[in-house]
Amino acid sequence: MSNSYRDKTIIFYDGHCPLCHYWIRYAIKKDVNNQLYFAPIQGDFGKDFIYKNNLFAFDTVIFYSSEKNETFIYSKAVYELMKYLKTYNVLYYLLKLIPQILSNLVYRFIAKNRFIIYKPYDNCELPSQEVISRTIF
Numbered sequence: 813m814s815n816s817y818r819d820k821t822i823i824f825y826d827g828h829c830p831l832c833h834y835w836i837r838y839a840i841k842k843d844v845n846n847q848l849y850f851a852p853i854q855g856d857f858g859k860d861f862i863y864k865n866n867l868f869a870f871d872t873v874i875f876y877s878s879e880k881n882e883t884f885i886y887s888k889a890v891y892e893l894m895k896y897l898k899t900y901n902v903l904y905y906l907l908k909l910i911p912q913i914l915s916n917l918v919y920r921f922i923a924k925n926r927f928i929i930y931k932p933y934d935n936c937e938l939p940s941q942e943v944i945s946r947t948i949f
Contacts, residue, residue: 817857817948820849821896824861824874827852830930831922832873835890840943842897848946855949872923887915 823839825832836850851858853871861867865883867874875889876882877896884892891907894900907915 819878821878822849822876824851827854828932831926851948857948887919
């Protein structure tokens with residue numbers, strides 16, 4: 813990861829996935845302090861991060877926490893993101909209470925079937941002007 817982003821908290825996401833875009837818009841809305849950064853995994857920065865961190869098997873959400881200097885995947889990425897945003901809703905408490913092995917199974921099932929429910933984008937959707945300054949390509 814570029815040193816200029818080492819101190820940033822970043823959500824890496826599938827830029828072709830409408831479901832991922834929904835969650836990115838949700839995170840933007842809840843990030844009242846504008847501290848999150850976003851990077852599609854199809855972009856140069858996302859590809860570089862995946863390569864350097866040996867995350868080739870992950871094509872959905874990856875959450876990098878600069879505070880913990882740690883990378884989270886699967887349901888743990890969603891849980892850590894919600895904790896970071898201080899969004900304590902039903903999903904947060906389910907992820908907190910359900911054993912991670914079970915929540916990861918549900919996460920992987922949804923991730924595997926997301927394009928059956930949602931038609932994938934042909935190209936990465938361009939972010940709005942509101943978040944373009946926090947998007948890393």
